Amino acid sequence: EQQLKLLQQALQGMQQHLLKVQEEFKRKEAELEKVKDDKLQVEKMLENLKEKESCATRLCTSSQDSDYPLEKTLNSSPIKSEREALLV
DSSP: OHHHHHHHHHHHHHHHHHHHHHHHHHHHHHHHHHHHHHHHHHHHHHHHHHHHHHHHHHHHHHHHHHHOHHHHHHHHSSOOSHHHHHHO
16 A cells, blocks of 8 residues: 555656646747747848849949940040040
């Protein structure tokens, strides 16, 4: 009878420990899900930033080409200086 009581107490202790471990597991699982969601958001933000950077680079490149057509024309023309251009 005494041994039975000891075994019952041991079993109850193990059950309580199991419940604590299960609760901790659920908490950690929820934390993991939150981290996964955060990671997805960060990856989306990074992708958006890369797209914006790419667009900005293309825009800068195209605006450089179109902003200075006169400069390109002057460089390829026989006129070598501003003074020559004024004289012409």
